[in-house]
Amino acid sequence: MLRSVAAVLQEPVAAFEYGVICEVFGVDRTDEGVPRFDFRVCAVNPGAPLNFTTGAQIIPQFGLDACADADLIAIPAGQVRADFNEEVLEVLRAADARGAYILSVCTGSFVVAAAGLLDGLSASTHWRYGKEMSELFPHVQVNTDVLYVEEGNIITSAGTAAGIDASLHLVRKEHGPTIANKIARRMVVPPQREGGQRQFVKAPVPVCDTDGFGEVLGWMLQNLSADIAIADLATRAHMSSRTFARRFADEVGTSPLRWLTEQRVLAAQSLLETTDLGIEEVARQVGFSSATLLRHHFAAIVGITPTAFRTRFGTAAS
Incomplete structure (x- = not known):
């Protein structure tokens, strides 16, 4: 049973990601029947202030020894290309060896990977750092299309708010849906978003200034509703198909x-x-020949149907 949680902080501390861990596991909600977690804020040097990315500071009360019997070791986001602290890596290895849960939020997955715990496994991180993680840890199967990945006792979550989903998933798994829903209601967040849901990311248009590619990309974006053939694009770029x-x-x-x-x-x-x-008109305006084709590609890329996406994110009705 998940009862004790050790949040391991390293400078600079990502404020929101640390706050996610605190909000789910560190707030006393016993008045609503939610079990109180033994929440410990740990660092290599307890009592010494650590800087947040926002400029504020926090003073961890506990050293890494407080992680020795914690049911969950939580790692918020941090540096992605830094000298990973060997003491922290040893804490993670020891926790994994005894079967404790390990949860990373956003780029905290880099620390877990540096400990060697993700080799041969699938893991998530923020979409912006997926390529960098793959290059730094080639034995990790990096998946930036999902909100979180659970591999045994290790859960890696994607960018920022996906840490809420991963944390609530763990609470639901250990304490049941009623407790998870009570925490979610207090946080005013959806009680459950499955890990397989895609990260909602608007991919930037690549900068392509050479050989007419920039002009071709711009034309494609301005004419999405048109019937665009690759041969026509090649002609615009003065190339063979x-x-x-x-x-x-x-x-x-x-x-x-x-x-x-x-x-x-x-x-x-x-x-x-x-x-x-x-949905039919949306499909027509963006260049799909039917609503069926839109639904197919939308679900494949976004992870949910157009109707479900509108229900969750649409503003026109409200």
């Missing part, structure tokens, strides 16, 4: 058709958020 497809993949990182599909889905997200247009 084969050369265009190869150069496009080299510069943009994906195929022209895949990129176009992603941009149409992103445009659909915007319409679903800001208008009350029917």
Whole structure:
């Protein structure tokens, strides 16, 4: 049973990610029947102030020895390319060896990976740092498409607020849905978002100034509703279709058709958020031939249906 939680802090402390751990595990809600967690704020040097990324400071009360019997070791976000503290890594290895839970929020997964605990396993992190994590830890299967990943006793969550979902998932697993729902209600957040849900990220348009690619990308974005053929794009870029497809993949990182599909889905997200247009009309305006085709690609890229996305994020009705 999850009863004790040790939050391990390293400078600079990410304020929000640390706050997520505190809010779920560190607040006394016994008046609502929620069990009180033995919450410990730990660091290599207890009593010494640590700087938040915001400029404020915190003074951890406990040293790393307080992690020795904790049921959960929680790691908030931190530096992604730093000299990882060996004492902290040993704490994580010891916790893993005795079967304790390990939870990382956002880039806290880098610390868990540095301890060697994610080798051969799937893990999540903030989408912005996925490539960097893959390069730094090639034996980790980095998945930035989901909110969190659970691999046995280790849970790695994606950017920022996904740490709430991962934390509530762990509470639900150990204490049941009633307790998790009470905490979620006090936090005014959804009681459950499954880990397999995609991170809602609007991918930036790549900067492509060479060989006319910037102009072609701009034209594609302005004409999403048109029937766009790869041969026509190649002509605009003054290349053969084969050369265009190869150069496009080299510069943009994906195929022209895949990129176009992603941009149409992103445009659909915007319409679903800001208008009350029917799904069929949304599909037409962003270039899909039918609502069925929109639903197929939307679910594949975003992870939920257009209707579910509108219910969660739409503002037009309200």
